[in-house]
Amino acid sequence: MNKNFDVIIIGGSYAGLSAAMALGRSLRKVLxxxxxxxxxxxxxxxxxxxxxxxxxxxxxxxxxxxxxxxYDTVMFLNDLAVSGKKIDFGFEITTQSGETYKAKKLVFATGVKDKMPGIKGFAECWGISVIHCPYCHGYEAKQEKTGILANGDFAFHYAQLIHNLTKDLTIFTNGKSTLAQVQTEKIIRHDIPIIExxxxxxxxxxxxxxxxxxxxHTTFELKAIYSRPDFEQYCKIPEMLGCELNEQGYIKVDMFQKTTVENVFACxxxxxxxxxxxxxxAAGNFAGAMINNIMTEEEFS
Known part of the structure; x- marks a missing residue:
């Protein structure tokens, strides 16, 4: 296997595959x-x-x-990228199996790792009936007996969104409420109980x-509950390379999916x-097109 590529994409789910298609169709050698x-x-x-x-x-x-x-320009490797470093003409990535691969550009499409709270059963329900997105899951839970496991601004934001999908809605702050007084008043005005x-x-x-x-030991019956647990970056290589994270913990990118490190992209x-x-x-497709555009400009100079 040739270990030199135009672009290495770390993460082969939806964003990574989408970026690979755009690049592969542009005749870029992609891993x-x-x-x-x-x-x-x-x-x-x-x-x-x-x-x-x-x-x-x-x-x-x-x-x-x-x-x-x-597309014969794209190769797929089942392995875990564990480290990366800058080299003279680009980057070198080392995998868990001990192999190294080189590329001119990097794309991180590695997603995030959710940190499950210490509530028994939460992790087993995550993505099934403990859900995070009303656009992805809300229609299927419409008009059902629904909860919001959140506090403060997140709880208020969810209450506004989900009240449109069901009126049988309860907020569980899992401890003392940190909702602002004006938020609490609006929630109560819409007949949404707050349980602390x-x-x-x-x-x-x-x-x-x-x-x-x-x-x-009291109980509360529900069909679905919305929650947004804390998260961390699934892959630490962007930070190893110097990519900045924003205040929320996401990789900082500009409108072209560029990170703060030259020739490193994320989507x-x-x-x-x-x-x-x-x-x-969509983000992967755009990142792939932007990388190809940059490479054509470099080659055409």
């Missing part, structure tokens, strides 16, 4: 490195993505991978929520709070 652990691997169905609405996420990815690999009791467990059946169990969930398949595909 995709992917460890096979997408953040939505528990999610049963993907929505709000035209032509693929309701499809299983892994089937979308498998179809995309098959289409991308029809701490949560001990989420009872479920195969990831489908049945009830919340509080630390005082998808690692750069944006809009976590959806459609957004990842």
């Amino acid at each position: 995709i490195i992917d460890s096979g652990k997408p953040c939505n691997r528990q999610t049963p169905h993907s929505h709000n993505f035209i032509t693929q609405d309701g499809e299983k996420p892994n089937l979308i990815a498998e179809k995309a991978k098959a289409q991308v690999l029809k 009791e701490e949560i001990a467990e989420i009872k479920h059946e195969n990831g489908y929520l049945k009830q919340i169990v509080f630390k005082d 998808g969930d690692n750069t944006s709070p809009m976590r959806s398949v459609a957004n990842a595909v």
Whole structure:
């Protein structure tokens, strides 16, 4: 296997595959490195993505991978990228298996890693009935008995969005509320209860929520609950290379998907709070086009 490429893409899910297609069709030699652990691997169905609405996420990815690999300019490596460094003509990436690969440009489409809170059952329900996005999952939970597991500004934002989908809505702050007084007044005015009791467990059946169990042993029946847990970057190589993160913890990129390090790009969930398949595909496609445009300008100088 030739170990020198025009572009190495780290992360072979929706954003990475989309970037690879744009680059591969532009006759760029591309290597995709992917460890096979997408953040939505528990999610049963993907929505709000035209032509693929309701499809299983892994089937979308498998179809995309098959289409991308029809281009002989693109190679796919099942491995984990563990380190990277700047070299004279570009970058060198080392994988978990001990192999090294070189490229002129890098794309990080590595997503983020959600930090599951210490609530029994949360992780098992994540992406199934504990959900993060009303655009991805809200229609399927419409008019159902629904909760919001959040506090402060996040809780208020969710309340505004989700009240449009169901009026049987309750906010669980999992401790003392940090909502501002004006936010609390608006929430109460829309008949949305705020419960501050701490949560001990989420009872479920195969990831489908049945009830919340509080630390005082009382319970609350629900069909779905929205939450946005803390996260960290799944891949640490961008930070190793000097890429800056913004205040929210996303990789900082400009309007061309460029990071703060020259010739390093990023796209998808690692750069944006809009976590959806459609957004990842769009960002990857744009990143690929921008990289090819930069390379053509360099070659044509």
